[in-house]
Every structure is written in C-alpha cells, then in structure tokens.
Amino acid sequence: MTNIGYTLLTEQSGPRSLVEHAASAERTGFDFAVMSDHYFPWLHPQGHAPYAWSVLGAVAQVTSDIELMTYVTAPIMRYHPAVVAQKAATLGLLSRDRFLLGLGAGENLNEHVIGRGWPPVNVRHEMLSEAVEIISALFEGGHVDYVGSHYRVDSAKLWDLPDRRVPIGTAVSGPQSIRQFAATSDAMIAVTPESRLCQDWDRASNTTGDRKIGQLPICWDPDRDAAVKRAHEQFSWFAGGWKVNSELPVPDSFAAATSYVRPEDVASAIPCGPESGPIVDAVSSFQQAGFTDVALVQIGVDSDPAGFFAFVREELLPALRPAER
Template sequence: MVRIGYTLMTEQSGPRELVRHAPLAERAGFDFAVMSDHYSPWLEAQGHSPHAWSVLGAVAQVTERVELMTYVTAPILRYHPAVVAQQAATVGLLSDGRFTLGLGAGENLNEHVVGRGWPPVRVRHEMLEEAVWIIRELFGGGIVHHDGRHYRVDAGRLWDLPEQRVPIGIAVSGPRSVRRFAPLADVMISTDADESLCRGWDRAGGADRKVAQLPVSWDRDRDAAIRRAHEQFRWFAGGWRVNADLPGPAGFAAATQFVRPEDVAASIPCGPDAGPIVSAFAEFRDCGYTDVALVQIGGDETQDGFFEFAERELLPALRTTVG
C-alpha cells in the first residue's frame, strides 16, 4: 500500500500556522508529514519562509504518530554537514524516532545567502556526497575527524543520539544522481512521476522506499483553485534544472511570466473533486513510489477545508483506489 503524506510547506505558511497544521494532518489520517527547508519562498505571493528546524522541533511535540521528514535540507553551503547531523539527531530524539533526514543538493534560491557563490551541479553533487559521509559517520556516535575536498570536521561528536539511527533520504533527478546516491541512502526522494528514476534506483541497489511529492489545489470553487495555483505554484513547471539555478523570487517571477492559469491546471489537480488527485497519485504508484506527500497549495486559509476534505473523501478514495 502506498503511504499518503502531507507537506508542511514553509514557503506558504508561517511557523505558528505550520505547527497548527501538523496535528490536524495527523488527525485527518495522513501517514507522514514532510517539511520544506528554505531561506526564501519561490514567489513573493507565497510570502513565508520560517526556519524549518525550529518548526520541526515544535511539530515533534504536537504530533504523536506521523513520521516527519525534511523535504529537503541541503547540507552544502547554508548548513555545514556537522550541524545538519546535530539537528537531525535532536529532532530524532524529540520525535521518538519518527524522523527521516531528507537531503539534497539545494537551490541557489536558498544557498546564495551565505555569500559563497553557487557551484555547478557537478560540484554540488561532490559536496553532497561528502556531506552525507560526514553525517553518517557522526550518526555512528564516535569522534569524527575529516579533512576533505569541501569540508573539514575537527573532533566532531554528537552527544545526544536517538537509539535508532536517523534514516537518510536523498533527492535525485536523473540517472547520474541516481547512480551516485542510491548506495548511500535509505530512501529515494523525488518530485517526478518518472518510472526510469525508480527503475534506475533499483538497478543501482537502492533501498526499497521511494518518496515523491504531488501538488494539489483543493477548493470548492475550481476557478479559485486554479487562480491560487497559478499565483503561488507556477514555478513548479520549470523543472529542477531551471529551479536549482534561479537566485530569488524575482527570478522565478520573470521565468514564469508566460505560464498561463490553464497551463498550471493541466499539470496540477485543481478544484473540489477527489478524482483528479486520485488519478495523479496513481501515476506515482505505477512508477514504483512507495510514499507520496500531497501539497495543498495556499496558506492558512485553505488548510482547514482541505483537512476536512481529506478525512471525509480524499484519503478513503486514495486508499480504496490506489492503495
């Protein structure tokens, strides 16, 4: 059965709202919750970007059952990998072992703020691979010395570790990243309904669990749902090759200025009906994903209605039709 998740989208909600949404998602019946980790929103219309790790600590205290995951943290520039390891171990403890550390090579949107420039993708993948090795070593509980190509660790040690090692997920977007990271990860992470990614991951010896993300725009008024999706989520159509390099919300606004509402509606389920969401969800299942996290587009004003819809109609339909 494919597990159904909910996305705590830091770009579209403030920290108090995200902490309120998490237990509502749990009560509605979602199996897990993922959280984005950004310094900036994709578009100014989204309007938020709180510190994900602070919010995760609070979310761990107001939920009891749902698994938590970063989707995703980039341990390459904005955070040193030794700091990411400490953050992940702490959330693992606070959540009683419900946390998975999702990692990725990041986006210029978030990483440029520390003033170290934005490396090409080849270098970013080198940095991510080295960072993963550092994090894994620190999760082992010993003293870590590392003098590598991109990072140094001087007698690093995590003094507070959960009994069970925090699983590591790694975001991939193509065959090169799949081959590189499948041997290092406990979970595959992606946003694409791409069967070749899942098959390539399996051929490379990757773990069974594969997590994807599906944006939806639920609203009783379909036209309102389309307008909101276009206003806040038209950046999603750019793909990660474009999205990784644009430097800020103004760049995403310029890059998507010719994307029409009907273009967004053709790629994102919009409106009051469960059917289009079930069909889109089934595409991920058919590709080989084991978990899919839904993103309800819109801030605090849309979430309560979405949770009611999910509990009453959407989750039963997904579990009956897709599970």
C-alpha cells in the same frame, strides 16, 4: 500500500500555522509529514520562509505518531554537514524516532545568502556526497575526523543520539545522481513520477526495499476557478523544472522566468478544484512508477485549512486507500 503524506510548506505559511497544520494532518490520517527548508519563498505571493528546524521541533511536540521528514535540507553551504547531523539526531530524539532526514543538493534561492556564490551542479553533487559521508559517520557515534575536497571535520561527535539511527533520504533527478547516492541512502526522493528513477535506484542500491518518496502539488477548493487562480499565483514557478529552478537566486527571478505561464498551463499540471478524482489519478501515476510514498502539497492551505483537512479525511483518503488494497 502507498503512504500518503502532507507537505508543511514553509514558503506559504508562518511557523504557528505550520505547527497547527501538522497537528491537523495527524488527526486527519496522513501517514507522514514533510517540511521544506527555505530561506526565501519561490514567489512573493507565497509570503513566508520561517526556519524549518525550529518549526520541526515544535511539530514534534504537538504530534505523537505521524512520521516527520525534511523535504529537503541542503547540507552543502548554508548548513555544514556536521551541524545537520546534530540537528537531525536531536529531531530523532524529540520525535521519538519518527524523523527521516531528507537531503538534496539545494537551490541558489536558499544558499546564495551566505555570499559564497553558487557552484555548478557537478560540484554540488560532490559536496552532497561528502556531506552524506560525514553525516552517516556521525550517526554511527564516536569521534569523526574528515578531510575531503569540500569539507573538513575535526574531532566531531554527537553526544545525543536517538535509539534508532536516523534514516537518510536523498533527492535525485537522473542517472548521475542515482549512481552517486543510492548506495549510501536509505530512501530515494524525487518529484516526477518516472519509473526509470525507481528502477535505476533499485539497481544502484542493489535492493528493491528502499522507499521512494514523491511529492504532488494540488489545489483543493470548492470553486475550481478560485483554485486555478491561486495555483497560478503561487505555483507558476513549478513549470520551470528542477534544472531551471535550482539556478535562480531570488523570487523576482522566478516571477520573471515564469511570466509566460498561463493559468491553464498550471491547471493542466496540477489537480485543481473540489474533486478527488484528479488527485487520485495523479497519485496513481506515482504508484505505477514504483513510488512507495507520496506527499501532497495543498497550495494556499491557509485559505481554508479546516475545509481542506475535512475533504482529505472524508473523501480523499477513503478514495485513495481502498484502491491500494
């Protein structure tokens, strides 16, 4: 059965709203909630970028059952991996073992702010590989010393560890990143419903039991035209793809890069409007590819949060879950 999650998108909502949305997502019946970790929004109309880890701490206190996850944190520049390990262990405790640490190689948009430039993708993958080693070692307990090409750790130790070792999910986009991270991760994270990703992951990890966690943007609205307009305004950046999006430094860059994207282009890629059918079809593409989990992103949720969560509870989840049995 595919788990259906909700995305707490820090780029489009302030911290108080995100906490309220998390509580609503749990009441609605979502299986898990993921949170983005950005320093900037993709585009100016999104308008937000609170600190994800503070918000997650609050979310852990207003929820009791729903699984929580970062989607994703980059432990390569803005955060040192030893600090990410400490944050993740603390979230594991605050959530009573409901937290999964989602990691990725990051985007220029969020990492350039520390003034160290932006490394090429192969270097970022090297950095992420070392970061996963450091975080995993710290999760085991005891003191950790580490000397790598990119990081050093001197006698680090996590003094507060949850009962359950925090699982690690790693974002991948192709064979190279899968080969690099499948063996050291508990779950795969990807945003495109490609069966090849799931198959390659299973081969590289030597198991078929790992979770594969995808993400699907949608724009529910009783008025389809309003949904298409909102999706175009806030999510035209989505058309660029990861290879482009990871390199652009500021929201103005995304606006320039996607100025050619038309509303109909966005509507062809993102389910928009009041019907559950297109969303069910889009989720099915992830299911058929082999994904075990799909996190929905409601574009512009603050426009009508009560209406959206009512739609999910009364129509969307009943339409999704019988098809899974």
